[in-house]
Amino acid sequence: YFGDRQSLLASLEIRYTDGTEQVIQTNPTDWKTFTDGPIRVGSFFQGEVFDARKKAAIEGWSTTNFNDKNWAPAAKIDLAGTSFALDYKGMKLVNHLDDRVTVQQVLQAKSIAEPRKGVYVYDMGQNMVGFPKIFIKNGKPGQVITMRFAEVLYPDLAEYAGQKGMIMLENIRAALAQDIHILQGGDEYIQPRFTFHGYRYLEITGVDQAPALGQVAGIVLSSVKNISSSYETSDPMVNKLWSNITWSMRSNFLSIPTDTPARNERMGWSGDINVFSKTATMMAPVNNFLRRHLLGMRDVQRADGRFTDVAPMGGGFGGTLWGSAGIVIPWETYLQYGDKAMLAEHYDAMKRYMTFLDSKVKDGILNEGPLGDWLSPEGNKNDNTLFWMAYQAADLAIVSKVARVLGFTAEADNYLAQSEAKKVAFNEIYVDKTTHKTIKSGVKTGFMGPPNANAAPEVSDKGQLMDTQASYAIPLALGTFNSTNAPHALNHLVSTVTRSNTDDQGVARPPYSLMTGFIGTASISEALSANGKHDIAYGLLTNKTYPSWLYSVANGATSIWERLNSYTIENGFGGNNSMNSFNHYSFGAVAAWMYTHSLGIQRDEASPGYQHFILQPTPDPTGKITFAKGHVETMYGTIKSEWRKNGNQTTYRFLIPANTSAQVKLVGQKIVKGLAGIKTKTSADRIEIELSAGQYEVIVE
Numbered sequence: 001y002f003g004d005r006q007s008l009l010a011s012l013e014i015r016y017t018d019g020t021e022q023v024i025q026t027n028p029t030d031w032k033t034f035t036d037g038p039i040r041v042g043s044f045f046q047g048e049v050f051d052a053r054k055k056a057a058i059e060g061w062s063t064t065n066f067n068d069k070n071w072a073p074a075a076k077i078d079l080a081g082t083s084f085a086l087d088y089k090g091m092k093l094v095n096h097l098d099d100r101v102t103v104q105q106v107l108q109a110k111s112i113a114e115p116r117k118g119v120y121v122y123d124m125g126q127n128m129v130g131f132p133k134i135f136i137k138n139g140k141p142g143q144v145i146t147m148r149f150a151e152v153l154y155p156d157l158a159e160y161a162g163q164k165g166m167i168m169l170e171n172i173r174a175a176l177a178q179d180i181h182i183l184q185g186g187d188e189y190i191q192p193r194f195t196f197h198g199y200r201y202l203e204i205t206g207v208d209q210a211p212a213l214g215q216v217a218g219i220v221l222s223s224v225k226n227i228s229s230s231y232e233t234s235d236p237m238v239n240k241l242w243s244n245i246t247w248s249m250r251s252n253f254l255s256i257p258t259d260t261p262a263r264n265e266r267m268g269w270s271g272d273i274n275v276f277s278k279t280a281t282m283m284a285p286v287n288n289f290l291r292r293h294l295l296g297m298r299d300v301q302r303a304d305g306r307f308t309d310v311a312p313m314g315g316g317f318g319g320t321l322w323g324s325a326g327i328v329i330p331w332e333t334y335l336q337y338g339d340k341a342m343l344a345e346h347y348d349a350m351k352r353y354m355t356f357l358d359s360k361v362k363d364g365i366l367n368e369g370p371l372g373d374w375l376s377p378e379g380n381k382n383d384n385t386l387f388w389m390a391y392q393a394a395d396l397a398i399v400s401k402v403a404r405v406l407g408f409t410a411e412a413d414n415y416l417a418q419s420e421a422k423k424v425a426f427n428e429i430y431v432d433k434t435t436h437k438t439i440k441s442g443v444k445t446g447f448m449g450p451p452n453a454n455a456a457p458e459v460s461d462k463g464q465l466m467d468t469q470a471s472y473a474i475p476l477a478l479g480t481f482n483s484t485n486a487p488h489a490l491n492h493l494v495s496t497v498t499r500s501n502t503d504d505q506g507v508a509r510p511p512y513s514l515m516t517g518f519i520g521t522a523s524i525s526e527a528l529s530a531n532g533k534h535d536i537a538y539g540l541l542t543n544k545t546y547p548s549w550l551y552s553v554a555n556g557a558t559s560i561w562e563r564l565n566s567y568t569i570e571n572g573f574g575g576n577n578s579m580n581s582f583n584h585y586s587f588g589a590v591a592a593w594m595y596t597h598s599l600g601i602q603r604d605e606a607s608p609g610y611q612h613f614i615l616q617p618t619p620d621p622t623g624k625i626t627f628a629k630g631h632v633e634t635m636y637g638t639i640k641s642e643w644r645k646n647g648n649q650t651t652y653r654f655l656i657p658a659n660t661s662a663q664v665k666l667v668g669q670k671i672v673k674g675l676a677g678i679k680t681k682t683s684a685d686r687i688e689i690e691l692s693a694g695q696y697e698v699i700v701e
Contacts, residue, residue, distance in 0.1 A: 003083040032071035042194030045264055046176040052184035098288035101223050101255055109216040115165030119203060120210040124218045127151055127200040127559040127583050129251040129261040134190040135215040141185035145206040149177045149199035151262055151582040157572045167203050170577035175264035196221055198251060198262030198583050222250045224284045228633035231594045234626040240553045245588035248560040249283060252585055256293055260581035268311045271318050272586045274325035275522035279592040281336035282632050290333050291342050297326050298349045305356030317448060319369035320388040321519050326353055327395040337635055338609025343402050350399050357392050364425050365441055366392050370448040373470040375563055376517030377503040377547050381468045383440040386430045387519060393422035394478040427482045436488030438471035440464040450579050469496045470520030476527035490531045497536055512543040514564060522589035529597040535621040542624045549590060560588040599630050599641040610634040616665040617643045619650055636660045649701045656693045664689045668700030
């Protein structure tokens with residue numbers, strides 16, 4: 001994306017045994033190049049071509065006695081005409097802020113199939129990102145071995161006749177995703193170096209005999225060194241869902257937060273990280289990873305203040321729900337890690353974006369899109385301006401908080417006043433005064449949808465009923481509804497979840513179906529549980545029919561899918577072959593709810609970084625899940641939370657780390673064991689206690 005020349009900018013520091021030092025910077029005089037080595041092609045998208053017969057030409061190249069007579073003088077590569085058209089006048093070289101991409105683990109192939117003669121397909125058992133390591137025994141010199149990579153196989157359906165068991169590459173699109181290795185002969189390893197692939201299935205051709213399972217491994221790459229949190233329940237499918245979320249985060253946090261690691265895209269689409277940033281900060285130590293991504297967002301921020309929909313590439317076609325990542329990411333990161341300096345370096349960019357959004361308001365309505373609740377099964381029923389207005393109000397509120405943290409009190413007051421004014425306008429425009437249901441604004445915004453999607457055939461007039469899950473969930477989660485409308489919105493949201501809904505294809509979906517897309521799915525559980533509807537939230541979590549979180553799990557997913565129906569038993573890929581990633585973390589944003597509501601580990605905005613926090617675990621009122629336990633690693637140490645139901649009693653176990661304290665709120669009416677001598681109070685259905693560091697076990701009923 002950023003240039004069409006291979007080049008190196010380096011400073012080589014040499015320390016000799018006598019204590020002297022020498023610095024040699026890259027220049028055409030002292031440096032040489034050689035282009036006839038074994039790596040013939042190295043590309044992220046197209047894979048690697050490696051001719052092992054040429055290894056002898058570079059044997060010992062890094063030693064002092066290497067003969068470089070066949071190496072040519074290096075040439076200077078100018079930025080002009082060879083690189084992406086950015087303004088490099090203010091360019092500064094800075095130290096890499098976060099951890100480099102490194103090998104995280106090694107997976108062994110689980111099974112092998114031969115769908116066609118001489119075509120061997122290995123199942124790694126996990127959708128992953130990285131490259132293979134294959135041992136070839138008794139290879140022939142010049143023998144060409146080809147490896148191709150895919151996330152899924154063609155199923156046994158009439159639509160894919162003749163393809164059963166073969167790897168499906170249509171969703172990879174223009175990415176070749178192929179490695180070619182030419183053997184030098186004898187025993188040798190195949191292990192690409194300058195590429196990566198998103199895959200679960202590895203196809204090997206060109207071998208006389210299929211390598212044994214023990215000879216085929218997958219080297220997993222990521223910028224995430226470790227998942228520093230956990231979540232486990234009595235439901236194995238929910239546990240698998242959480243595991244799938246961790247794998248999609250691990251796979252897509254690769255130098256930048258990508259949308260997908262497999263197809264010819266692998267770009268930092270901001271809508272995805274907008275909804276996933278809270279989950280990411282709680283799941284793993286990604287403070288500096290996100291700080292560097294914010295730097296990328298600032299580097300391509302437009303002169304008018306608009307955050308591009310993709311970073312650090314620029315461009316895209318998202319709008320408010322994508323650009324708002326430039327507001328949401330720094331705030332979520334600050335609350336999790338307490339990094340005030342990161343807020344300071346990003347604050348001016350946040351203000352410029354607020355100015356830009358204001359410039360797109362006409363007749364009191366923000367028209368900055370085109371995308372809304374992307375990939376919602378009922379997206380045609382929505383008025384996307386409702387989502388944009390709700391986010392604008394929330395963005396202004398966040399910027400107000402940031403300004404106050406940084407000591408800009410007058411600016412904080414100004415942004416807060418703007419936020420409140422937007423909320424007033426929102427409630428006036430989008431809520432029917434009689435039914436308190438959501439209605440449309442009448443603003444025509446145009447249509448942009450995924451392949452095979454069609455715009456809504458019906459008119460979209462002012463006052464027309466919306467009444468969709470997302471139209472309630474997103475404003476409820478963001479706090480946009482006023483005190484009059486909020487209780488009604490909650491009731492309407494519950495109704496949209498517990499009733500049958502007809503999707504955009506005219507198919508009636510059963511109660512407890514997720515009718516939300518990227519944005520709404522990240523909001524719906526929070527909207528329910530923050531307002532006391534925990535039974536509905538757990539009902540959504542444990543539903544296994546399409547569309548739901550567990551539908552993909554029931555169909556063998558090992559990562560989060562881009563679509564709720566990326567694959568179905570009845571319809572295969574549903575004609576969505578060309579835009580159908582099977583490793584896409586957006587729908588995994590529900591993990592934040594797992595931490596903050598199921599486990600109850602919640603931040604205290606007045607004490608960022610968890611020096612003081614709220615511990616408010618919520619057992620499943622439906623009884624489908626009988627226990628949950630997990631932890632979140634914070635700047636002060638590990639917070640653990642566990643609850644376990646036993647008849648009319650609930651046992652809570654939790655760990656509050658040293659030098660911290662927590663406001664603990666336990667569901668129940670009285671304590672029957674634990675916390676002797678500690679003052680408590682009961683409000684609504686919870687027992688409240690302020691506790692200092694320590695390990696606790698409490699039984700309530």
